[in-house]
Amino acid sequence: MSTTSERQAPGHHGKPPVRIAVTVNDDPVILSEHRLSGAQIKSAAVEQGADLQIDFQLSVERGHHFDVVGDDEVITVHEHDKFVAVAADDNS
Template sequence: MSTTTEHTNREADDRPAKFQVTVNRQAVTLTEHRMTGLEIKQAAKTQGAAVEVDFQLSVKRGQRYEVVGDDDTIAVHKGQEFIAVAPDDNS
């Protein structure tokens, strides 16, 4: 293999892989496979999803959703489905 090809392959390996998940049915592109709930909401908001960082995030696991706290780090993969809902105002 030539030095140029090896160099090009190493550069490609260093770039983060992009993959899509959905947050409130909107496609969100991520590059990390381990993220906190807060990071997922921030990525969604940055990409135009109707999500605020104080929303409660949940991830679909089978037929149910599990809450992901802001500080909880989870494994994230292509096609994963999240919902984020506004906190209730009980005042």
């Protein structure tokens, strides 16, 4: 499933497709669904030119800290969410 496709779910009756603006490593990324896995978020970011690789570890900002998002973990994405993806061996 592509996270960047402009499709409409059945029963939306002409409503515009969902467009959720987030950032991944300070790069703007548009997501088309509210519930996505970490792998889907990273894939969408890579497709849109964000500076990361698919095998990087993804985290989402929640208040004053970041929570790790696993590749298979599905989270609810909100407008203006901030994600950081770093190499698994990055000790910074």
